[in-house]
Amino acid sequence: MLTGLQVRKARTVLGWGRTKFSRNVHLTEDLVTxxxxxxxxxxxxxxxxxxxxxxxxxxxxxxxADGPRFREDQS
Structure with missing residues (x-):
């Protein structure tokens, strides 16, 4: 189960605002908030x-467990 904190940190790691994040995850911005x-x-x-x-x-x-991170196998 994801937590709100994990989602918020993952979005921040990516540098995505809520609008961009909501478009990419196919959820409304209100739901992301x-x-x-x-x-x-x-x-x-x-x-x-x-x-x-x-x-x-x-x-x-x-x-x-300790938060979002970029996968190590990224090119």
């Missing part, structure tokens, strides 16, 4: 979480 409003668990559907993870993966970011 709601997700990021808490550091705790983000109450997402499985589809919404998969969409976020997929977009982050495509951007080269993975969510790990």
């Amino acid at each position: 709601a997700i990021e409003s808490s550091d705790g668990p983000a109450w997402l559907t499985d589809e919404q979480e998969a969409s976020i993870r997929r977009a982050l993966e495509l951007a080269g970011v993975e969510i790990v």
Whole structure:
């Protein structure tokens, strides 16, 4: 389960504003704001979480226990 803090940090690592992030994860900007409003668990559907993870993966970011990071296998 993703947390709001993880999502917020991942977006920041990428340097994406909420508008760009919401477009890339295929969620509304209002939903992204709601997700990021808490550091705790983000109450997402499985589809919404998969969409976020997929977009982050495509951007080269993975969510790990200590926070988001760029994948080491990036070229």
